[in-house]
Structure formats: structure tokens, C-alpha cells
Amino acid sequence: xxxxxxxxxxxxxxxxxxxxxxxxxxxxxxxxxxxxxxxxxxxxxxxxxxxxxxxxxxxxxxxxxxxxxxxxxxxxxxxxxxxxxxxxxxxxxxxxxxxxxxxxxxxxxxxxxxxxxxxxxxxxxxxxxxxxxxxxxxxxxxxxxxxxxxxxxxxxxxxxxxxxxxxxxxxxxxxxxxxxxxxxxxxxxxxxxxxxxxxxxxxxxxxxxxxxxxxxxxxxxxxxxxxxxxxxxxxxxxxxxxxxxxxxxxxxxxxxxxxxxxxxxxxxxxxxxxxxxxxxxxxxxxxxxxxxxxxxxxxxxxxxxxxxxxxxxxxxxxxxxxxxxxxxxxxxxxxxxxxxxx
Amino acid sequence: xxxxxxxxxxxxxxxxxxxxxxxxxxxxxxxxxxxxxxxxxxxxxxxxxxxxxxxxxxxxxxxxxxxxxxxxxxxxxxxxxxxxxxxxxxxxxxxxxxxxxxxxxxxxxxxxxxxxxxxxxxxxxxxxxxxxxxxxxxxxxxxxxxxxxxxxxxxxxxxxxxxxxxxxxxxxxxxxxxxxxxxxxxxxxxxxxxxxxxxxxxxxxxxxxxxxxxxxxxxxxxxxxxxxxxxxxxxxxxxxxxxxxxxxxxxxxxxxxxxxxxxxxxxxxxxxxxxxxxxxxxxxxxxxxxxxxxxxxxxxxxxxxxxxxxxxxxxxxxxxxxxxxxxxxxxxxxxxxxxxxx
Numbered sequence: 001x002x003x004x005x006x007x008x009x010x011x012x013x014x015x016x017x018x019x020x021x022x023x024x025x026x027x028x029x030x031x032x033x034x035x036x037x038x039x040x041x042x043x044x045x046x047x048x049x050x051x052x053x054x055x056x057x058x059x060x061x062x063x064x065x066x067x068x069x070x071x072x073x074x075x076x077x078x079x080x081x082x083x084x085x086x087x088x089x090x091x092x093x094x095x096x097x098x099x100x101x102x103x104x105x106x107x108x109x110x111x112x113x114x115x116x117x118x119x120x121x122x123x124x125x126x127x128x129x130x131x132x133x134x135x136x137x138x139x140x141x142x143x144x145x146x147x148x149x150x151x152x153x154x155x156x157x158x159x160x161x162x163x164x165x166x167x168x169x170x171x172x173x174x175x176x177x178x179x180x181x182x183x184x185x186x187x188x189x190x191x192x193x194x195x196x197x198x199x200x201x202x203x204x205x206x207x208x209x210x211x212x213x214x215x216x217x218x219x220x221x222x223x224x225x226x227x228x229x230x231x232x233x234x235x236x237x238x239x240x241x242x243x244x245x246x247x248x249x250x251x252x253x254x255x256x257x258x259x260x261x262x263x264x265x266x267x268x269x270x271x272x273x274x275x276x277x278x279x280x281x282x283x284x285x286x287x288x289x290x291x292x293x294x295x296x297x298x299x300x301x302x303x304x305x306x307x308x309x310x311x312x313x314x315x316x317x318x319x320x321x322x323x324x325x326x327x328x329x330x331x332x333x334x335x336x337x338x339x340x341x342x
Numbered sequence: 343x344x345x346x347x348x349x350x351x352x353x354x355x356x357x358x359x360x361x362x363x364x365x366x367x368x369x370x371x372x373x374x375x376x377x378x379x380x381x382x383x384x385x386x387x388x389x390x391x392x393x394x395x396x397x398x399x400x401x402x403x404x405x406x407x408x409x410x411x412x413x414x415x416x417x418x419x420x421x422x423x424x425x426x427x428x429x430x431x432x433x434x435x436x437x438x439x440x441x442x443x444x445x446x447x448x449x450x451x452x453x454x455x456x457x458x459x460x461x462x463x464x465x466x467x468x469x470x471x472x473x474x475x476x477x478x479x480x481x482x483x484x485x486x487x488x489x490x491x492x493x494x495x496x497x498x499x500x501x502x503x504x505x506x507x508x509x510x511x512x513x514x515x516x517x518x519x520x521x522x523x524x525x526x527x528x529x530x531x532x533x534x535x536x537x538x539x540x541x542x543x544x545x546x547x548x549x550x551x552x553x554x555x556x557x558x559x560x561x562x563x564x565x566x567x568x569x570x571x572x573x574x575x576x577x578x579x580x581x582x583x584x585x586x587x588x589x590x591x592x593x594x595x596x597x598x599x600x601x602x603x604x605x606x607x608x609x610x611x612x613x614x615x616x617x618x619x620x621x622x623x624x625x626x627x628x629x630x631x632x633x634x635x636x637x638x639x640x641x642x643x644x645x646x647x648x649x650x651x652x653x654x655x656x657x658x659x660x661x662x663x664x665x666x667x668x669x670x671x672x673x674x675x676x677x678x679x680x681x682x683x684x
């Protein structure tokens with residue numbers, strides 16, 4: 001099915017476009033009153049597991065602002081859940097895994113599931129979302145990087161340092177690699193199923209890759225992301241976003257990924273230099289800069305596009321949108337891109 | 343007074359040395375049982391404010407491991423305390439400021455104190471420490487960067503994003519700059535007083551500089567660090583450590599700082615390239631890598647020195663030592679440097 005607004009897909013292919021496409025990480029989120037209305041009624045995993053709710057949440061920001069791509073509402077931790085690792089989402093705390101993985105014995109008990117069975121609700125949410133989108137814009141599916149998933153599985157919760165996750169890798173490397181491979185195998189079949197269900201591109205979020213040194217990153221994170229790219233690249237376009245992973249952009253550019261996300265600490269010039277100037281880049285507005293007045297936002301977005309260049313570029317934030325961003329500020333961000341003329 | 347082991351001071355001057363000097367950020371810390379024994383008896387600010395305790399804590403790691411420099415036990419938040427901003431240190435929570443700064447009116451009430459009066463206890467701790475060190479090794483004094491101090495003053499506590507601190511800067515820039523200048527003025531007189539009291543070098547910790555985009559970093563952080571360097575550089579040697587601030591290393595190298603700290607996400611090669619290869623660098627072992635077995639630590643430290651080169655280099659961690667590091671692992675880190683021969 002031909003997508004009517006294909007700016008995003010053309011930018012991923014590196015084609016010349018009238019203006020860059022725009023979407024926002026976590027665009028279906030707490031800054032939206034219509035999202036909060038659903039959040040008040042249903043808990044986190046009910047929202048993820050109910051196709052009607054997940055699809056509704058996915059299209060809410062599109063109705064309000066008209067982004068050039070939608071991203072399926074879900075969570076990276078549905079993967080460990082499907083692998084029979086218990087994951088809770090505690091209000092005002094975040095993810096909590098009561099039985100964290102700390103040994104080879106724990107890893108042995110982790111399953112590589114049949115994703116079409118365990119994560120069928122995601123595939124149904126994709127079908128429901130595609131019906132709502134009516135091929136107006138593309139739909140992005142996503143997964144966490146294996147390293148980022150390991151961080152939660154071992155630490156058991158969010159952390160400033162993920163020291164327990166790193167300790168596990170550095171003291172029990174064989175068990176860590178065993179777990180990473182199980183997560184990778186699950187993620188590959190999960191993303192393939194998502195493509196089959198109808199998503200038009202996939203993004204891998206390596207939220208905690210920037211916690212690792214470049215050498216450890218290669219061993220514990222990148223090695224597995226590359227497997228995902230290799231397995232998916234002939235079926236769809238893969239975007240890799242590694243927060244704080246500026247040091248790995250050179251390797252990432254040679255990986256077969258269609259595009260790379262960058263965060264706001266990496267300037268457009270540095271990002272283009274580090275990636276060799278040929279690959280599509282996505283980012284990198286500081287989410288906290290959406291707290292600036294709307295006229296400042298518009299000016300900064302225009303400058304950002306000028307710096308990245310309108311081609312081989314997808315406008316986005318450098319991380320997820322913050323819950324306290326005013327609606328008119330999010331609108332200013334999207335509008336500035338739509339009004340852009342070089 | 344001539345310092346007997348002057349490896350650290352010679353490395354700061356860029357002189358050729360037999361081996362690089364070594365110390366560890368937060369080396370006087372919770373991984374040491376002798377530190378924990380004092381911690382059980384006295385609360386945080388009592389330890390900071392009692393010269394006998396602060397000096398004892400400062401020299402504890404030196405007695406045990408023989409680092410090449412001591413760093414005065416204190417806290418970056420003694421500065422806002424001296425400026426009449428209430429700071430509490432809550433167990434299992436960290437710093438808590440019950441009256442965070444959120445407006446120009448709040449900023450107007452902040453004082454630039456007489457540091458010799460308000461922070462006299464720090465100067466006394468320096469005198470006590472110098473007596474204990476007997477000029478065997480140099481003593482480092484430190485302060486937080488103005489931006490990092492602002493983060494706590496406005497946010498009111500630690501944070502993953504410091505969104506309230508950034509919102510304050512981006513919506514009330516004049517008030518933010520006003521506060522930053524007051525912190526800077528206080529910090530300059532504080533560090534000058536420390537030098538007068540006897541410290542042999544100073545380090546500025548920009549723990550949260552890496553939260554800012556390169557442009558915002560220049561405006562809200564670097565502009566003030568540069569003032570500190572300018573004011574201090576003729577009196578002592580200044581080390582600047584900006585966690586996550588790889589993007590600013592080029593500017594930092596031209597600042598008059600004697601050395602620059604780097605974290606473990608910036609490889610030796612990247613750090614040398616970004617700084618132009620002439621300035622002394624300090625770092626950058628991943629603190630979590632001290633959880634590896636001692637033989638692995640020794641091998642990695644040796645490789646790290648080979649990569650940075652033995653000259654214009656100070657071996658350190660890339661951030662503070664973690665509380666759960668075994669004693670023999672910290673020893674392996676220090677010993678590997680002392681046993682180094684290129």
C-alpha cells in the first residue's frame with residue numbers, strides 16, 4: 001500500500017525532499033491531555049496490551065499535530081516480559097523487575113519465546129493502528145537494544161550507573177553474552193513479526209549504550225545491534241538511536257542501518273563528520289529546549305535544519321519529550337519544520 | 343614547601359615523568375571500611391565541617407594505597423550552603439534543597455559570602471590535612487562548576503534530566519545568569535582562599551555539563567568555568583573535569599587550564615585529537631570496570647596508559663569510585679600504575 005505522505009520513507013532512503021520529515025520520540029506521551037485521560041483509566045501494561053488503546057494512543061499526537069510518522073505505542077520491556085521475566089511498571093518509580101538476573105542459572109531459565117504467541121497483542125495493535133492511519137503516514141515499530149534490555153533485566157530497575165548490570169557483564173561475561181544472545185534472537189523475530197504485521201520502518205533504542213566505554217560498547221552492545229540490522233535490513237529500514245553513543249557513530253554508519261539517531265550533545269557538524277556525511281541522521285533537539293518560548297523554539301528548529309541540511313535528515317528530539325512541555329511548544333516544534341524553506 | 347613526590351605536579355606542567363601519577367575521584371569514600379567507620383558516627387556535614395574528621399578521611403586512602411595526590415574531603419554543595427541556600431544531605435536520597443531557586447526574587451536573596459568566614463572550616467581542614475601529609479604528596483582542592491551548582495539549587499535534588507534547572511535557564515535566562523555569576527564570584531574567592539590555605543592544585547567538577555547542548559554549554563557552563571580559570575591560573579594549576587563534555591574539549595584545551603579530565607566514553611585517541619595533543623589529560627577508567635577481577639583491571643590500566651602515553655597524563659577514573667568496589671580491586675588499579683614501565 002502506497003503511503004500518501006512518504007517524506008519520512010524518502011528521507012530514510014536519502015532521497016531529495018521538499019522539507020525534512022518530523023516526528024518526536026515519545027510523541028504519544030504524558031504531555032498530551034488526551035493521553036492522560038486514557039492513562040487515568042488504564043494501567044501501563046493494559047494500555048500496551050489492548051490493541052484499541054495502543055492504537056488510539058499512537059494516533060493521538062498525529063491528529064493534534066500532523067507529524068510525518070507515527071510510532072506504535074508500546075514499551076521496550078514487553079520483550080523481557082515475553083521471555084518470562086516479570087516486569088512491573090510502578091507509578092512514580094518506573095520499571096521494576098522483582099527477580100533480576102544475576103547468574104548463569106538465571107539466564108538458563110530465560111526463554112526465547114514464540115513472539116507471534118507471546119506478543120500477538122502488539123501485532124494486533126499494529127493492525128488496528130494501520131486501520132486508523134489509512135496509509136496517510138508511515139508507522140514505526142521499535143525495540144530496545146539487547147544491552148539496554150539487559151540493563152533492566154539485571155539491575156532490576158532504572159539506575160544512574162547501571163552498576164549491577166555492568167558488574168554482571170564484567171564478572172560473568174559468558175553468562176552476559178548468553179543473555180544478550182537470547183534477547184537478540186527474540187528481538188529479531190519480534191521486529192520481523194512487526195514488519196509482517198505492517199510497520200514501515202523499525203527503530204532500535206539503545207538508551208543506555210552511552211554508559212559503556214567504546215570497547216565495552218562494541219562487545220556488549222554493538223555486536224548485537226549489528227545482528228539485528230543484518231537480519232532486518234532486507235525487509236525494512238532500520239534506524240538505530242544510541243543515546244550518548246557519539247563515539248560509535250563511525251561504526252554505525254557502516255552497518256547497513258538506514259538512519260542514525262543522535263542526541264543534542266552531538267552537534268550537526270560533529271554528527272555529519274563522525275558518520276562520513278552519507279547516512280540519514282535523525283535528531284537532535286534537546287527535549288528541555290521545548291520548555292523555551294515558542295518563538296525561540298521555532299528559531300532554533302530552523303537553525304537546526306540549516307545545520308543538518310534538509311536532505312538525509314529527519315527532524316526529531318534528542319531523547320523523549322518531557323511530560324511538562326506545553327502543548328503550544330510541541331506545536332511550535334512541528335510547525336517550524338512544516339514551514340521550513342531553505 | 344617542596345613536595346617530596348611531585349609526579350602529579352610535574353604531570354600537570356607537562357614534564358616528562360618516570361610513570362604517570364595516579365589518584366581516584368572519590369578515593370576517600372564508601373568503599374573504604376575506615377571511611378564507613380567514621381560515617382557511622384558522624385553525619386555528612388559534620389564530617390565536612392570538622393577539620394579533624396575531614397583531614398582524617400582525606401588521608402585514609404593515601405595510607406592504604408599510596409596515591410600520588412590527595413583530594414580534600416568536602417562537597418561541592420558547601421558553596422550554596424555558604425550562600426545561605428539550605429542544603430540537606432538525606433541518607434539513601436542524596437542532596438535535598440527544601441527552598442529551590444525558581445525566580446529572580448529568589449536569586450536576589452542569594453548572598454555572595456565572605457568565604458573566609460562562612461567556609462573557614464574548609465581552610466582549617468586544609469591546614470590539618472597538610473600537617474598529616476607532611477609534604478609527602480600534593481593536596482588537591484575542588485569546587486563544582488557554577489552550572490552544576492545551579493542544577494542542584496534550582497532542581498532542589500539530583501535528577502536524570504535536571505529539567506527544572508534547564509527550564510529556569512531557558513525561560514528566565516537573565517535570572518539564571520545572575521545566579522551563575524553569584525556562584526562564580528563565590529567559587530573564585532573560595533578557590534583562592536583554598537590555595538592560600540595550602541592546596542597545590544584545584545579541580546573544577548562539571549558533573550552535569552554533559553546535559554547541555556554544545557551551544558547551551560558555552561552559554562550556561564563554560565563561560566563561567568573560563569572566569570574561574572582566568573582568576574586562578576596565575577596562582578595554581580587548574581584541572582577541569584566535565585562529565586560527558588567531550589564536545590567542549592577543544593575550547594577547554596585553549597582555556598589556560600593545566601589539565602582536563604575525560605570520562606570513559608571518550609577514548610584516549612579521541613581525547614588527544616579533540617584537545618590537540620598538547621594538554622595534560624586525566625582519566626578515564628570506567629568506575630564499573632573496577633568490578634572486574636584484579637588481573638583484568640591491571641591489564642586494562644596498562645593498556646590505558648599505553649593509549650594515553652605516560653607523559654601529559656594523570657591516571658584516574660572517569661568518574662567517582664563506586665561504593666561496592668572490593669578493596670583488592672582498588673589496590674590493583676593503583677598498583678598497576680606504580681608497576682608501569684613503558
